[in-house]
Amino acid sequence: MTPIQKFNRRLAAAGVLSPQVTVVVAVSTGVDSMVLLRLLQQLPVTERPQLVVAHVNHHLRAQSQTEAVYLQRYCQKHQLNIKLADWQVTDHPEHGVEAAGRQFRYRFFTKVMQATGAKAVLTAHHANDQVETYLMKLARGGDIAQLTGIADSRPFAGGQLVRPLLDWSKAELRDYAAQHDVTYFEDATNQDVQLTRNRIRQRVVPELMTVNPRLLSHVADYQQQLADLLAAKQQMVATLLPTVMTKTGGLIVSQWQRVPDQWQLPVFKAWLTERTGGLVSELKLKPLVAWARPSSSASRTVAVNASWELQRSADIIEAAPIKKRGKKLMPQEKIMVDLNQWQKITTTQTVGIFTQAPTATSQPFWLTTADWPLVWRPWRSGDRVALKGGGHQTVRRLLINQKVPAERRDQVQVLVNAQGEVLWVVGHKYSYRTTGTQTVFLALKHKS
Numbered sequence: 001m002t003p004i005q006k007f008n009r010r011l012a013a014a015g016v017l018s019p020q021v022t023v024v025v026a027v028s029t030g031v032d033s034m035v036l037l038r039l040l041q042q043l044p045v046t047e048r049p050q051l052v053v054a055h056v057n058h059h060l061r062a063q064s065q066t067e068a069v070y071l072q073r074y075c076q077k078h079q080l081n082i083k084l085a086d087w088q089v090t091d092h093p094e095h096g097v098e099a100a101g102r103q104f105r106y107r108f109f110t111k112v113m114q115a116t117g118a119k120a121v122l123t124a125h126h127a128n129d130q131v132e133t134y135l136m137k138l139a140r141g142g143d144i145a146q147l148t149g150i151a152d153s154r155p156f157a158g159g160q161l162v163r164p165l166l167d168w169s170k171a172e173l174r175d176y177a178a179q180h181d182v183t184y185f186e187d188a189t190n191q192d193v194q195l196t197r198n199r200i201r202q203r204v205v206p207e208l209m210t211v212n213p214r215l216l217s218h219v220a221d222y223q224q225q226l227a228d229l230l231a232a233k234q235q236m237v238a239t240l241l242p243t244v245m246t247k248t249g250g251l252i253v254s255q256w257q258r259v260p261d262q263w264q265l266p267v268f269k270a271w272l273t274e275r276t277g278g279l280v281s282e283l284k285l286k287p288l289v290a291w292a293r294p295s296s297s298a299s300r301t302v303a304v305n306a307s308w309e310l311q312r313s314a315d316i317i318e319a320a321p322i323k324k325r326g327k328k329l330m331p332q333e334k335i336m337v338d339l340n341q342w343q344k345i346t347t348t349q350t351v352g353i354f355t356q357a358p359t360a361t362s363q364p365f366w367l368t369t370a371d372w373p374l375v376w377r378p379w380r381s382g383d384r385v386a387l388k389g390g391g392h393q394t395v396r397r398l399l400i401n402q403k404v405p406a407e408r409r410d411q412v413q414v415l416v417n418a419q420g421e422v423l424w425v426v427g428h429k430y431s432y433r434t435t436g437t438q439t440v441f442l443a444l445k446h447k448s
């Protein structure tokens, strides 16, 4: 199958090969998305969906204005509908610019989809993006399901987000552009080796390609095998789970212990997820499994997170919501951070650290693996936040400067990493950081 046939096959699978359908084409003016646009324009009229080009000018580079103007003219010339958005410099955050820009972009795509009644937004992610993402995730660690890679489509804004170029390598995109005279712009920041992705693109992938030039298709094969394995695993867990549960949802420890060793952890994880309605981090899972195994010394209860605990009685373990201890949380209390979960830390504040921004006001923030485990706790004397320029400010001074009344200061909570460094004085100030290995979003919901 030729790359163009593979492209058409993906469009057909997404159900967008029809003039009755409108699609939004995300065009950055780089080679990938300019080729995507051209390939769509080349489709026969009987199959070509209605195209709406969406472009965000991030105002991050001097050249971005030229790019937006070029694309506008191109669309005019080819009678294409275009929607442009400007991400104003005044809206750029101090750090986490890349993640915030991405958030802005996808919000804009949502708006364009809704305004035009489009069924899908198409992006130009390709096979090299896939391998780079795979290698970055491999290095960063986490749940193995992440290694299945960028999905060819996923639900998005009431429709879907489709990546029809996932079979194309960067080299094939460049060749197509050269052969069909596609004009595009090179993003100078792609040369910046401060960015992890660029280092992987420029140094790691070429090196691996010398080991085997078929690297891209081998990674794609691994991803397919992994996806199949995970689907089989999920099926097995779904079969085993009812055999270890009571009618009311408790875990029957003796039955669970009879499950083959390698299935005990996945079954326990599935049970816990089902009972508490949330994902439990891999980091916390192992100690919980160790607690759940029969032992004379284990305590009767163990906390899963701020809201749930496990209670053992004889052969049954139940997951139960933690009873509220009075109105106020104890000031000395520490709460372990659970990624992607809202956690109530005071009577008025619910906070969370998320991999996708849960609210429009979430703050992008950099973390490293060394930061984990993170905790929420009340601030103490000696706590300091990092400032732009390398200095620090004590939390005490910060609260005085922000005129927080003395009686409310005790209630102020901080987010602290494994080294005891304050990353966020909740509701007051973020520590200054410009790098890390993981972008997250710090979010706060306030009830007065």
Ligand SMILES: Nc1ncnc2c1ncn2[C@@H]1O[C@H](COP(=O)(O)OP(=O)(O)OP(=O)(O)O)[C@@H](O)[C@H]1O
Pocket: 026, 027, 028, 032, 033, 054, 055, 056, 057, 058, 102, 105, 122, 123, 124, 125, 129
């Ligand atoms: N400024 C932009 N305007 C419109 N579309 C864009 C813009 N930047 C990127 N895109 C679209 O998103 C695709 C992926 O680009 P890139 O990898 O830079 O973004 P990303 O959204 O951060 O990717 P990921 O989803 O992997 O995080 C591009 O091929 C293009 O289709």
